[in-house]
Amino acid sequence: MELSKLVKDTTPHQDPSDAAPIRILSNNLLRSGRRSKRNAMELSAAVMPLVRHHRAIPGTRAALEDRIEAIKARVTAAHSVENKTHKLSMLKSQSGQADQVGRMEMEVDVARQVLKQRQEEAQAVGETLRSEVARVEVERKREYANAIKICASSFAQSAAENLAIWETAREQFEKGMAELDAAAGAGGGRADSVDLS
Numbered sequence: 001m002e003l004s005k006l007v008k009d010t011t012p013h014q015d016p017s018d019a020a021p022i023r024i025l026s027n028n029l030l031r032s033g034r035r036s037k038r039n040a041m042e043l044s045a046a047v048m049p050l051v052r053h054h055r056a057i058p059g060t061r062a063a064l065e066d067r068i069e070a071i072k073a074r075v076t077a078a079h080s081v082e083n084k085t086h087k088l089s090m091l092k093s094q095s096g097q098a099d100q101v102g103r104m105e106m107e108v109d110v111a112r113q114v115l116k117q118r119q120e121e122a123q124a125v126g127e128t129l130r131s132e133v134a135r136v137e138v139e140r141k142r143e144y145a146n147a148i149k150i151c152a153s154s155f156a157q158s159a160a161e162n163l164a165i166w167e168t169a170r171e172q173f174e175k176g177m178a179e180l181d182a183a184a185g186a187g188g189g190r191a192d193s194v195d196l197s
Contacts, residue, residue: 028169046150049143070122077115
C-alpha cells in the first residue's frame with residue numbers, strides 16, 4: 001500500500017516509464033498481501049477445533065477431579081463401614097453391652113447405606129466420564145483430520161495463486177522492458193510515452 005501511495009504521489013513528477021516498474025511491483029505486492037491475509041483467515045477458521053479442544057482442557061481436568069473426589073468418598077465410606085463393623089464385632093464379644101450393640105448395628109447399617117450411595121455416585125461419574133472421553137475422542141479425530149485437510153488445501157491454493165501473481169508480474173516486467181527496448185531502438189533514444197501499466 002505504501003508503494004502504491006508512493007507511485008500515486010510521484011507519478012505527476014516523473015516519466016511514466018520510470019514509475020511503471022514500481023507500479024507493477026506495488027500492484028502485485030498488494031495482490032500477494034491480500035492473498036496471504038485470506039490464507040491466514042482460512043487457516044484461522046480451520047484450526048478453530050484445535051483451539052476449542054485446547055480450551056476444553058480445564059473442563060476435562062475438572063471432570064477427572066470429580067471422579068477422583070467420588071472415589072475418595074467411596075473409599076472413606078468403605079473404611080467407615082469396616083471400622084464400625086470391627087467395633088460391632090468387638091462389642092458383641094463382650095457381655096452386657098446390648099444397648100451399645102444395638103446403636104452400633106444401626107450405625108453400621110447407616111454406614112453401609114452411605115457406602116452404597118457413594119459407590120453408585122462414583123459409578124455414575126465414571127460412566128459419564130468414560131462416555132464423554134469416547135465421544136470427544138471420536139469428535140477430535142474427525143475434526144483434526146478435517147482441519148489438516150483444509151490447511152493443506154489452503155496452503156496449496158495460496159502457493160498456486162502467489163505463483164500466478166508473481167508470474168504475471170514477471171511477464172509485465174518483461175513486456176515493459178521489451179517495449180522500452182523497442183522504443184529506444186526505433187527512436188534512437190528514450191520513449192517517454194511508453195506506459196507499462
